[in-house]
Amino acid sequence: MTLTSFGPANRIKRSAETHPLTWRLRDDGEAVWLDEYQAKNGYAAARKAFADMAQDDIVQTVKDAGLKGRGGAGFPTGVKWGLMPKDESINIRYLLCNADEMEPNTWKDRMLMEQLPHLLIEGMLISARALKTYRGYIFLRGEYTTAAKHLNRAVEEAKAAGLLGKNILGSGFDFELFVHTGAGRYICGEETALINSLEGRRANPRSKPPFPAAVGVWGKPTCVNNVETLCNVPAIIADGVDWYKSLAREGSEDMGTKLMGFSGKVKNPGLWELPFGVTGRELFEDYAGGMRDGYKLKAWQPGGAGTGFLLPEHLDAQMYAGGIAKVGTRMGTGLAMAVDDSVNMVSLLRNMEQFFARESCGFCTPCRDGLPWSVKLLMAIEEGRGQQGDIETLLGLVGFLGPGKTFCAHAPGAVEPLGSAIKYFRPEFEAGIAPASAAVPPLARPIVIGA
Structure with a gap:
């Protein structure tokens, strides 16, 4: 991973006036x-x-x-x-x-x-x-x-x-x-x-x-x-x-510059100091160079694993807190991740939720029990063993673990990408649900919450 503040092909000269x-x-x-x-x-x-x-x-x-x-x-x-x-x-x-x-x-x-x-x-x-x-x-x-x-x-x-x-x-x-x-x-x-x-x-x-x-x-x-x-x-x-x-772009409510980056299968993954208010498209195309040959952009996260997924059409959003909020998620750390078209969203979310479940301090019940529950459901869906109502249960967990429902912000950040992934890529989750006629032992059926 490149740790640099250079622009593409070093075309942007860093100076004390523009890159503090x-x-x-x-x-x-x-x-x-x-x-x-x-x-x-x-x-x-x-x-x-x-x-x-x-x-x-x-x-x-x-x-x-x-x-x-x-x-x-x-x-x-x-x-x-x-x-x-x-x-x-x-x-x-x-x-x-x-x-x-x-x-x-x-x-x-x-x-x-x-x-x-x-x-x-x-x-x-x-x-x-x-x-x-x-x-x-x-x-x-x-x-x-x-x-x-x-x-x-x-x-x-x-x-x-x-x-x-x-x-x-x-x-x-x-x-x-x-x-x-x-x-x-x-x-x-x-x-x-x-x-x-x-x-x-x-x-x-x-x-x-x-x-x-x-x-x-x-x-x-x-x-x-x-x-x-x-x-x-x-x-x-x-x-x-x-x-x-004066460093920030017009329209940005956040002042100064920000270290921003892009990871994933982009041509030029890296880190750059840029003014608040640049668009996600500038960051993705001009600095990260777009997707590598043979890959298409499927989704992206604007600022770490705890931010919601966005679609390619959201790249024109300005990179500042209010600009990203307009398209439904948070600026977070400002280091974006590109998800390419070869990635199954269920598998990606299962991996993310495993991380967040493991890192929970275990103090409050929604986070301690809710995150492992989401992992079990996602594992079943990933393996084609999902049951009718599992997606609704996951959405219920997104609600029960949202802002103001837990002791700290760990769980809300953990479920934000889950909720957005279901919103934009629900068919991929539905593909892992077994037919309604499949025989399932009663105790294996998840309880549906959050109607």
Whole structure:
């Protein structure tokens, strides 16, 4: 898989004016270490934030820029920062970077951490200054061993240069940063499950309220942001709100740029930094190069396995949260997957639901029991053993596991692709249903729910 921000045939030149996240990338794919990063204006934004900006001004600047979370939820970052307590007597606060990135078909944060580790550190440093947090943790997916090695080296470089630790840049502000590798659970992408795991507990989501800004890691105020989100902060501080907003395409309600990609049997699978508001067709045809010879596009997901399937005619939707919502699903992580015409949708969904069922924390009944139930039904349909009413049962599970029905967002994300697959490709599911006259033992018949 190509980890690059280049356009097709390198026709788009990256620059600080148009590609705030990726313009510093090396052509050889090697990591940008401290000397090179500083030569490319690295830590200039941090120096500006420490020397010229009050802490509340940093928060307001990020809020005015319209930066939203890049992990999939899309919550306004400045608003989230504003939830941290203003009480100066609370002197223990934490900043957590969610670098778990376990969403299938998503690898954007990996590229940033492996090739631009100091960009993340600078983003966290400025954010810590704004939030008055004295300690930070990068909660990293355990399988990202190269990212862990590069981040740890970058942390040591920053410490040696006086950019982390005590009295940073002579400001009197202290900030320690640690890289923490997780044991590997998809649910750790949920911020409170991440907090539990960091504390050494089972990675179950917590009840909210209280929210982490009030009661987070070890009971102290905590802010959790995604890698890509934090990497946007230095450019916003350095170049300002108006410039950042101008990066997005006309019509987009989301500001700035986004790391977007395409996987599957496309000619040029990869990752690119693009302005919010580009169309899915541009991403698919101009950057990913369309389908490989001999394959046709059957369906696509716009942002990871937890987003609904779309059809080829939906490619003209703009890639931002509201644009994708208009065609019936979510932007998610912005890394799309192409499904070719050789793929059976029942088999694909069975594979996806097996993943989501395995990764459930098991805390709430709908998710713990509903997802394995969907897997059993899909396996039967896949093998031609499906029974009359199985599809209706699956649709009932989609409803019972939808938003607001479970303890966290794991189950709603798991069933969204299932519901959309049945909507668009129901005949493929019906093909696995046995004739009504087939003899079936009574106990083998599923209970039909959700009429």
